[in-house]
Structures are given as C-alpha cells and as structure tokens.
Amino acid sequence: MKRLTTFIRQLIFLLLLIPTLLAGQKVLIAYDANTPLNVTESCEFWFDGYDANSFTLDGTSVDQWDDKSGNDRHVLNGNDNATRPTYNSATGRVTFINANSTFLQSAAFGSALSQPNTIFVVYKITGGLADNEGVFDAVTSIAQLFYFHATVFKIHAGAQLVGPATNTNDNIHVGEFNGLTSNYWINGDLVDAGAIGASALDGITLGARGGLTTYADCEIMEVIGYNAVLTDADRDKITGYLSNKWNITATTDYKGSVLTFEGKVLTYTPSVFGAEYQAVYDAYTTKPDAATAAIWNTCVETWVANGEWATKDIIYVYAAHTNGAGEALINWKTPGTFDATAFNAPTFTADEGFLGNGTTQYINTGGWIPSVNGVNYLQDDASQIIYIRTDISGNTLHGIHHSGNPSVSIIPRLVGDAYISINDNADLSSDVNANGSGMFINTRTASNVKKLYRNKVAIINAVTASTSVPILSPYCLAGNNNNVADLFRVDQVSMYAWGAGMTQTHVNNFTDPFETAMDALGTGIIAMTELDILMKLQYMAFQLRIQNEKVPVYINP
Known part of the structure; x- marks a missing residue:
C-alpha cells in the first residue's frame, strides 16, 4: 500500500492523539508545514x-x-x-x-x-x-x-x-x-x-x-x-x-520530533527519542526529517518494549532517508560497530533500500561472524531476517553458502518454492512459496527445529539437525562462499538482521512495527487492510505510552 487515503490518515492521527490526551500530555498546534512559525505574532x-x-x-x-x-x-x-x-x-x-x-x-x-x-x-x-x-x-x-x-x-x-x-x-x-x-x-x-x-x-x-x-x-x-x-x-x-x-542542545520544553498532518506540524511534549534510536540518529551525517525520524523511533522503541530489540545482534535498516555518507549501512544495534559495506554500488533508493544487479553487487555485515561475535545468535537458537520489496525467482541466495560447512541462507523463491539452511551443512529445506517479496524470517529454535516465515506465516517446517555455527560473515544480495561472494540476487532489500531464534510471537512482534514504519513511509509491501493498520497503530500508541512514557508516537501521512 503506497499511500493511505486522506480519511484513513485522519483516523490514524486521531488514534495516535487519543493516548497522548489520556496521558495528560500537551498537544501544541505549533507550526504550519511550509511556514512553521505561525505562533501568536506574524x-x-x-x-x-x-x-x-x-x-x-x-x-x-x-x-x-x-x-x-x-x-x-x-x-x-x-x-x-x-x-x-x-x-x-x-x-x-x-x-x-x-x-x-x-x-x-x-x-x-x-x-x-x-x-x-x-x-x-x-x-x-x-x-x-x-x-x-x-x-x-x-x-x-x-x-x-x-x-x-x-x-x-x-x-x-x-x-x-x-x-x-x-x-x-x-x-x-x-x-x-x-x-x-x-x-x-x-x-x-x-x-x-x-x-x-x-x-x-x-x-x-x-x-x-x-x-x-x-x-x-x-x-x-x-x-x-x-x-x-x-x-x-x-x-x-x-x-x-x-x-x-x-540538532542543537537547548533549554526548551518543545524540542522534539514533529509530525506533518493536513498542513500542520504537531509537537508532543515531552518529545524525545528513545536511547536506542537516538544512537542511530546521532550516527547519521545527514539527519532524516523529523517526521521520518519519529516513525523509526516508534519502530525501534516498540521493539524495545516488546523484547525484540534485545534478542538481535545486528540490524541494518537499508530503507534509510539517504546513503550519502553510509547512513543506510549503519548497524542500528551498535552504530559504529559492524557497520556494513556495499560492494560494487548496489542501487540505493531512499525509504526503500538497496537493489542488487544479480552479478557483482552485494553488502557485507561489517565483519560480524556468528561463531565469533554472536551473542544472541547460537547454534540452536538463531535467526536470519530479511525484508524484500521485489518478487524475483532465482537459484540465488542471501547469507552464508559455505559448502561442506555450517551455512545460513534464504532462497526467497526459486520458481514456486523457497529454500533455507540454518546452522547446518547447507542442507536446504524447501516448501511451496509463490512470492519472493515480504518479511522472511529463517529461524532455528531447537537442534532439530527450523522454520521459514513469510509475512508471519510459516511456509517451511523442517527437522534438519544443526551442526555448528557458521565461521563466515553473512552477506546480503549474495552468499558468502569462503569469503568470496557468489549466487547474487536481484532483490531490493529494506532490512537485514540476525539474532536469536524466533517463535510465532517473536515473528509477529518484530514484523508488525517494521511494516507499520514502512507503510508510514509509503514503501511497505505486506498486504494489510486499512483496519489492520489502524488497529496496529492504536495498539502501538497505547503500549508505548504505558510501557515507555518517554516515547512519542507519530505517523507521516
């Protein structure tokens, strides 16, 4: 869904406003979107x-x-x-x-x-x-x-x-x-x-x-x-x-992110980023506009509140506002550590991500190696997560393709099937999948339990035994075959993450905030009804107010 209707945007605004009012916080109609200065005096x-x-x-x-x-x-x-x-x-x-x-x-x-x-x-x-x-x-x-x-x-x-x-x-x-x-x-x-x-x-x-x-x-x-x-x-x-x-520190009750809605910019107080997203924001050379920053802050702080943030080792949101100075390659979990590198210039599009050419282009994970640097990622408790905006069929993959050694990979779609391996010796498990786009979560929750979820639905259920944790760094848009990129994908990828194993609840809790953010930017691709979006936004608004009162919730219509 590229854009919500005006009616739905108005309802979203009201849903986000209700918990703010219930929390007793001030809502200030402060600025016009194009001339953000119409206070008392002209x-x-x-x-x-x-x-x-x-x-x-x-x-x-x-x-x-x-x-x-x-x-x-x-x-x-x-x-x-x-x-x-x-x-x-x-x-x-x-x-x-x-x-x-x-x-x-x-x-x-x-x-x-x-x-x-x-x-x-x-x-x-x-x-x-x-x-x-x-x-x-x-x-x-x-x-x-x-x-x-x-x-x-x-x-x-x-x-x-x-x-x-x-x-x-x-x-x-x-x-x-x-x-x-x-x-x-x-x-x-x-x-x-x-x-x-x-x-x-x-x-x-x-x-x-x-x-x-x-x-x-x-x-x-x-x-x-x-x-x-x-x-x-x-x-x-x-x-x-x-x-x-x-981005100047000042003594003011009104510093914070702003929201454009129907020609108005609204400021909530207190308006601050959570510490987790603030670290990402500070790492950006070129900052996103306030509405975009607020959208991603809401996503991150929802992950923090529901526990998903703590279970990830690396998270890359390629769907950044810019990549002029590598902003789209920052490791959100620990900016400055394991930041990614894009090789041979995959095509970047703001708010969407990187598109590979299928021949030479790929992205590494900054030297992060599961067997060395994995904290949450373990042999029988592991996940590989990727959000893909394109539907491409190909015998190519994202991850680690290490013949005869423990591998982790996703083939989103090859004709009518999807394939995965995770902490096993490239033993591919497969099942029917007719669409290569969406949120794919390749996860292992026990020595003989591995699954692939697409858009929160398990499409592969396999019992392949694990062997050990990979000794190579994962790639995106290609496989790492003994530190050589191969099996390149022609996918546009918006997000890539690795961490602990994920049950259905974890899958839901990670997918929904990210898809809501992408929908707010107009670039989400998971089919959601307008009612779905409204209910999720309302739920997120109330939960963030209850669990983490410092976090404002915004949407960019």
Missing part, C-alpha cells in the same frame, strides 16, 4: 537553510536566499562570486568568509521595523573566536546587530548586551530588541538583559555589519524575525523547533 522574515528551493545559486555560490515569510525580503548579492557566500544543500549551511568580504543583503524596507523586534539567528563561528565580526544586521547602519567581539557573543542596537565566551558550536541566538527591557538568549538560556538602544531595523544584512563593514567567518543556518515581543511559550516553541531541526 513572521516578518524567514531564511531557511534546509530549504534548498529557497536558494538561487551559481554553482555553490549564493546569488539570492529567498525570504519564506511571504514578505519578499530576500537577501542577495549582485556582485561576482568572489564576494558571495556558498551553500551546502546537504547540511543546509551558508558559509561566509571574512577575507572575501562575503555578504547577502536585502533592499531597504519600505518602512523600518521599529522596536520591539524578536530575531532568531542560528549560526556557527568558523574563524577566530577573538575577532570583531558581524553576523546579522540592518542595511544602512549598525541597528540590530548580532556579532562577536573580544571572545564574547554580543547583540547591539545603540548599546550592547553581552553573552558568554565565544565557541565554535552551532548556537541558537535570540535577540529581543525592546529598548530598556531587552533580552538575549543563547540556546534557550537568558545570558543578558537590560537597555540595548532604540534603533529600528531598516533591512537585513547577513555575514557583515550594516553598511558592509566588519565581515564574518561563520555559517548561518536559519534566521527568523518578528516585529513583536513573543510570549515565553512562543519563543520557546521556536527555540525547540530550531533545536530539533539543527
């Missing part, structure tokens, strides 16, 4: 580094960065590329270089924005911490300035408020320019308060002071401005939004 300007469509580029040089507030206060640089900052679409950062006098600047406003103004600037210093450099300002004069000078952060509008010592971290700076009662926050913490002057904001300059003096070495990620003093709650909402988006 937004005057907004520059969003994560929105690549808001940039006009010459190569990587920024000609113009569009204002997304709807007020058309775009910042641009009509000079040649030498004085233009550069943009990295993978990181969302606009890089300014002091030595090149780089800047972006708007036209002067038709009417200057008199105080009070509340301005958010997310930036990182990339040069000297003791320099005197301007990051954000007005156009014609030093009016409402964010800068750093003499090793401290500052804001200025005729007088200055002084923050803590400069650093090279990503930071959320918030200036409330309000005459005698102005405030300066960094990452949600109030760092100074008092009189700041009365200058109005007559335009926007990024990467320099107004009048194009005192340029900066910095990266700017996001800028948001309001012609108002925001309430504490509204300021905190935006701080939380920026904290979550840019």
Whole structure:
C-alpha cells in the first residue's frame, strides 16, 4: 500500500492523539508545514537553510536566499562570486568568509521595523573566536546587530548586551530588541538583559555589519524575525523547533520530533527519542526529517518494549532517508560497530533500500561472524531476517553458502518454492512459496527445529539437525562462499538482521512495527487492510505510552 487515503490518515492521527490526551500530555498546534512559525505574532522574515528551493545559486555560490515569510525580503548579492557566500544543500549551511568580504543583503524596507523586534539567528563561528565580526544586521547602519567581539557573543542596537565566551558550536541566538527591557538568549538560556538602544531595523544584512563593514567567518543556518515581543511559550516553541531541526542542545520544553498532518506540524511534549534510536540518529551525517525520524523511533522503541530489540545482534535498516555518507549501512544495534559495506554500488533508493544487479553487487555485515561475535545468535537458537520489496525467482541466495560447512541462507523463491539452511551443512529445506517479496524470517529454535516465515506465516517446517555455527560473515544480495561472494540476487532489500531464534510471537512482534514504519513511509509491501493498520497503530500508541512514557508516537501521512 503506497499511500493511505486522506480519511484513513485522519483516523490514524486521531488514534495516535487519543493516548497522548489520556496521558495528560500537551498537544501544541505549533507550526504550519511550509511556514512553521505561525505562533501568536506574524513572521516578518524567514531564511531557511534546509530549504534548498529557497536558494538561487551559481554553482555553490549564493546569488539570492529567498525570504519564506511571504514578505519578499530576500537577501542577495549582485556582485561576482568572489564576494558571495556558498551553500551546502546537504547540511543546509551558508558559509561566509571574512577575507572575501562575503555578504547577502536585502533592499531597504519600505518602512523600518521599529522596536520591539524578536530575531532568531542560528549560526556557527568558523574563524577566530577573538575577532570583531558581524553576523546579522540592518542595511544602512549598525541597528540590530548580532556579532562577536573580544571572545564574547554580543547583540547591539545603540548599546550592547553581552553573552558568554565565544565557541565554535552551532548556537541558537535570540535577540529581543525592546529598548530598556531587552533580552538575549543563547540556546534557550537568558545570558543578558537590560537597555540595548532604540534603533529600528531598516533591512537585513547577513555575514557583515550594516553598511558592509566588519565581515564574518561563520555559517548561518536559519534566521527568523518578528516585529513583536513573543510570549515565553512562543519563543520557546521556536527555540525547540530550531533545536530539533539543527540538532542543537537547548533549554526548551518543545524540542522534539514533529509530525506533518493536513498542513500542520504537531509537537508532543515531552518529545524525545528513545536511547536506542537516538544512537542511530546521532550516527547519521545527514539527519532524516523529523517526521521520518519519529516513525523509526516508534519502530525501534516498540521493539524495545516488546523484547525484540534485545534478542538481535545486528540490524541494518537499508530503507534509510539517504546513503550519502553510509547512513543506510549503519548497524542500528551498535552504530559504529559492524557497520556494513556495499560492494560494487548496489542501487540505493531512499525509504526503500538497496537493489542488487544479480552479478557483482552485494553488502557485507561489517565483519560480524556468528561463531565469533554472536551473542544472541547460537547454534540452536538463531535467526536470519530479511525484508524484500521485489518478487524475483532465482537459484540465488542471501547469507552464508559455505559448502561442506555450517551455512545460513534464504532462497526467497526459486520458481514456486523457497529454500533455507540454518546452522547446518547447507542442507536446504524447501516448501511451496509463490512470492519472493515480504518479511522472511529463517529461524532455528531447537537442534532439530527450523522454520521459514513469510509475512508471519510459516511456509517451511523442517527437522534438519544443526551442526555448528557458521565461521563466515553473512552477506546480503549474495552468499558468502569462503569469503568470496557468489549466487547474487536481484532483490531490493529494506532490512537485514540476525539474532536469536524466533517463535510465532517473536515473528509477529518484530514484523508488525517494521511494516507499520514502512507503510508510514509509503514503501511497505505486506498486504494489510486499512483496519489492520489502524488497529496496529492504536495498539502501538497505547503500549508505548504505558510501557515507555518517554516515547512519542507519530505517523507521516
């Protein structure tokens, strides 16, 4: 099922919302999906580094960065590329270089924005911490300035408020320019308060002071401005939004994943990832969008709650949001240990996984060997799990194909049958199977009990005796034959895992959360009725609230 109907999406949202309300937690309609800033006051300007469509580029040089507030206060640089900052679409950062006098600047406003103004600037210093450099300002004069000078952060509008010592971290700076009662926050913490002057904001300059003096070495990620003093709650909402988006630790009640639903983004509090998925998220070079991250967090924490997470040694979710820096090859159980390597460039598709060519392409398991590294995987207590999105017939396999030695392998479909071996000497057991796609779980729960489940139904029941645990590392999209890849598959694989043996209950408990996540992404392939999905989501929502209250549950319609 690629996409759920609008009606079903609405019901899903309500089902997920009910346990939240019952738990007594706040639900905040905080942001519109495309302009996530419509709190009490209207937004005057907004520059969003994560929105690549808001940039006009010459190569990587920024000609113009569009204002997304709807007020058309775009910042641009009509000079040649030498004085233009550069943009990295993978990181969302606009890089300014002091030595090149780089800047972006708007036209002067038709009417200057008199105080009070509340301005958010997310930036990182990339040069000297003791320099005197301007990051954000007005156009014609030093009016409402964010800068750093003499090793401290500052804001200025005729007088200055002084923050803590400069650093090279990503930071959320918030200036409330309000005459005698102005405030300066960094990452949600109030760092100074008092009189700041009365200058109005007559335009926007990024990467320099107004009048194009005192340029900066910095990266700017996001800028948001309001012609108002925001309430504490509204300021905190935006701080939380920026904290979550840019992965910055901040003092805020609203940091957390967000959910897009019918043009709204909803934030639940408390909104945190479980420790298990947080480790995966932290290992990503390019982070998934908040809704996708929330979907996978829900999957993982459901596995934690029902016990399936603890029984696995390695889990690879190839159906990641990107593989630009190997994100789809991370071992979710212990990121950084036994991360996989893809050989000969199998085709990666976001939210779907890797497709092999059937001749040379395969993926290893990062050197994980059952006989050496298996903790849960044992001779008579073992499983091999794979989620396949394609239905291909072939005398080829996934796993370990070690002639005359203990092997573990799945042939999902060869004409009308499936075949498995698990901790036996390549003694293939088979039975009827007309479809090579789905969640396949090859498992051994006793010395003479092995089964193959497809989509939670046992399709092979065999009594082949085990011999020992394999001494080779498993492959995906091919078999490992004494450390040589062979018998290559033309499958698209979304997930691969190895661990302890699995009964029917274990099979159900592992399959359902993963399929629910894939369905939420629009890439699931197990036939489920809409009622099935609704009931599973409702069950997951209630169980996670009861068993692990820290976990929010989200769906991405």
